[in-house]
Amino acid sequence: MSSSPIEQRLAEIRLTRRVRWVLYALGVVLFGALLYRSLIAVEFSASDLYQQWPIFVDALRNYVPDWWFIVERNLFRESGITLAIGFAGTVFGIPLALLLGVLGSGRVTPFPFNFIFRGIMGVSRAIPALVWFLIFLPLAGLSPLSATIAVAVSTIGNLGRLFTDELEEVSDGPIEAMQTTGASKSQTVIFGMLSQVKTSFVAWTLYIFEVNVRVAVTLGLLGGGGIGEIIQVQQGLRNFPNMMAGIVVVLVLIIAVEMVSQRIRSYLREDKEAGGLIQLLVGFPQRMAESALK
Known part of the structure; x- marks a missing residue:
């Protein structure tokens, strides 16, 4: 006696569920195996950490920041150098990131030629800024300039890839409207795609x-200048209070940059046109105070 279509469908659902649970179980086992091998590779030992914990807690007593060192060494000036590295590196990387990002989009450059530009961005992105810094040492030495160049090259790949992904998601309506008016390819890209x-x-x-400001701190630890270099020098001298003072300044710098960036992005999401950038900058202190009181 043949089963009804409903029974057949129920059997298929049960089978699908069993297969899905088997796949889930295999995934969990694979994840556990990878985690276990990773812990072995990093020589993880809970017993060693437990034994070292009292020593770590005792060492924390030496990690009290020397607040006077911030003023004496003018650490906020050094953090300004770190900020300048991140800012200049970002600005220098934007033009090529925009160019390669646009040309890497399949909507602008046909396949497979767009992968030439994607490949250039991939190389820039695959090599960390830290390695780029080491590559450019013969050009500018251990200096903030080498760090700035490294940040700029890294920005080309990271920002360019984000630009390409955004262009792949634009709607076709404005593009088709530009094409029907007889617009050139460049006009279609600028007014039909980039405007979106x-x-x-x-x-x-x-x-x-x-991200680049954080990278600039890391490059400073290698001799790229700024607050990172101060932290590295004090750590080498085993002067941990001064080192912690530098770390406190880094925290202040990163938090300040993130707060400003977040407020600007929030302003852009609200799509306010009146007053433009001037209104944004003038009203920034008031908006920050309102956010702090919420």
Whole structure:
């Protein structure tokens, strides 16, 4: 006796569920195996950490910041150098990031030629800024300039890829409207595509700027100047109070950059046109105070 269509459907659902649970179980087992091998590779030992914990707690007593060192060494000036590295590197990287990001989009450059530009961005993105810094040492030595160049090259790949992804998601309506008017290819790209993603482009640029400021701190630890270099020198001298003072300044710098960037992105999302950038800058202190009181 043949089963009814409903029974057959129920059987298929049960089978699908069993297969799904088997796949879930295999995924969990694979995840556990990878985690276990990773812990072995990093020589993780809970017993060693437990034994070292009292020593770590005792060492924390030496990690009290020397607040006077901030003023004596003018650490906020050094943090300004770090901020300048991140800012200049971002600005220098934007033109090529925009160019390669646009040309890397399949909507602008046909396949497979667009992958030439994607490949250039991929190389820039695959090599960390830290390695780029080491590559450019013969050009500018251990200096903030080498760090700035490294940040700029890294920005080209990271920001360009984000630009490309945004362009792939634009709607076809404005593009088709431009084409029906007889617009050229460049006009279609500028007014039909870039006009749709200009807000996203600015938001992603601000995000990359935040990342680049953190990268600038790391490059300073290698001799790239700024607050990172001060921290590295004090750590080498085993002067941990001074080192912690530098870390406190880094925290202040990163938080300040993130707060400013977040407020600008929030302003852009609200799509306010009146007053433009001047209104944004003038009203920034008031908006920050209102946010702090919420």
